[in-house]
Amino acid sequence: MADINDLKQEILRLKKEKNAIILGHFYQRPEVQDISDFLGDSLYLAQAVQKTTADIIVFAGVKFMAETAKIINPEKKVILPDLNAGCSLADSCPENEFKKFIDQYPNHKVVTYINSSIEVKALSDVICTSSNAKKIIESFYPNQKLIFAPDYNLGNYLSLELKRPMVLWKGGCHVHKKFSLEKILVLKRKFPKAQIISHPECSNEILIVSDFIGSTSNLLEYTKLSENDTFIVVTETGIIHQMKILNPKKTFIPAPPEDSNCGCNDCEFMKLIDLKKIYNSLVSEGPEIFIDENLRIRAEAPILRMLDISAR
Ligand code: 13P
Numbered sequence: 388m389a390d391i392n393d394l395k396q397e398i399l400r401l402k403k404e405k406n407a408i409i410l411g412h413f414y415q416r417p418e419v420q421d422i423s424d425f426l427g428d429s430l431y432l433a434q435a436v437q438k439t440t441a442d443i444i445v446f447a448g449v450k451f452m453a454e455t456a457k458i459i460n461p462e463k464k465v466i467l468p469d470l471n472a473g474c475s476l477a478d479s480c481p482e483n484e485f486k487k488f489i490d491q492y493p494n495h496k497v498v499t500y501i502n503s504s505i506e507v508k509a510l511s512d513v514i515c516t517s518s519n520a521k522k523i524i525e526s527f528y529p530n531q532k533l534i535f536a537p538d539y540n541l542g543n544y545l546s547l548e549l550k551r552p553m554v555l556w557k558g559g560c561h562v563h564k565k566f567s568l569e570k571i572l573v574l575k576r577k578f579p580k581a582q583i584i585s586h587p588e589c590s591n592e593i594l595i596v597s598d599f600i601g602s603t604s605n606l607l608e609y610t611k612l613s614e615n616d617t618f619i620v621v622t623e624t625g626i627i628h629q630m631k632i633l634n635p636k637k638t639f640i641p642a643p644p645e646d647s648n649c650g651c652n653d654c655e656f657m658k659l660i661d662l663k664k665i666y667n668s669l670v671s672e673g674p675e676i677f678i679d680e681n682l683r684i685r686a687e688a689p690i691l692r693m694l695d696i697s698a699r
């Protein structure tokens with residue numbers, strides 16, 4: 388292919404020819420975000436999947452997202468352009484250990500973050516995302532005992548916010564765990580008027596100093612509504628592309644990770660997807676996501692429960 392514009396044109400042509408759509412997460416490369424038919428956070432993308440009439444869904448995201456799409460839409464072809472696009476958070480909760488863990492708490496309901504494997508979802512009562520987690524937890528009677536997994540930071544944040552103790556699995560996302568409070572405070576001293584806005588997968592010490600905490604779509608919305616014009620963004624850097632599009636006159640400073648001199652904190656799994664791989668996946672109609680039907684049915688119930696509660 389001669390250049391990036393030819394590649395984009397070919398992707399558009401193939402999408403039309405094959406009745407395919409591209410779903411893109413906010414952490415994708417800017418050029419991938421730009422060609423996505425549906426672009427958003429984990430909840431928005433799961434909702435888009437529920438409504439689509441396309442025959443082929445190309446997921447520009449990570450494996451748990453493509454798996455969720457296949458669980459909801461088993462009759463459709465769901466493609467993940469690079470099957471190595473995993474998630475360290477999902478990997479931090481292996482099915483066997485999680486099964487033993489929940490067996491220790493027999494009277495508890497299991498609330499599981501969507502960033503988890505299909506096997507772990509199948510062991511859960513309801514799924515949540517960072518956008519709807521409060522609503523999902525509050526859908527249970529106050530005296531209902533809960534387990535929250537796999538993200539410890541998000542679970543701890545929700546427990547404190549909702550004043551609701553929960554049994555927490557100690558998993559985490561390597562990208563959000565890598566942010567350095569010290570470096571964020573250095574930036575804050577340099578730009579005293581900047582607001583610190585963070586994803587709840589960050590550690591409590593970072594959330595405590597944050598002016599706003601929310602999912603990727605909540606953070607984006609906040610930058611639009613806020614009168615402030617400078618933000619220190621404490622989540623994966625991909626979201627800054629949309630922040631700049633929505634707010635061309637505002638300044639966005641990516642919070643740096645502690646282990647590098649570079650100012651950005653990328654999720655290498657998200658960044659595995661590029662235009663070339665999307666083009667190839669449309670040509671070959673693969674790599675496809677396949678799921679055992681029995682497992683799919685068990686994982687579908689808690690996802691549908693989440694979508695139902697979210698729609699209320
Ligand atoms: P959001 O649902 O907030 O987009 O989060 C997805 C994710 O992977 C966070 O690390």
Ligand code: SF4
Pocket residue numbers: 449473474475476477502560561562563623654656657
């Ligand atoms: Fe998983 Fe973290 Fe990447 Fe999100 S940013 S996909 S939680 S590894």
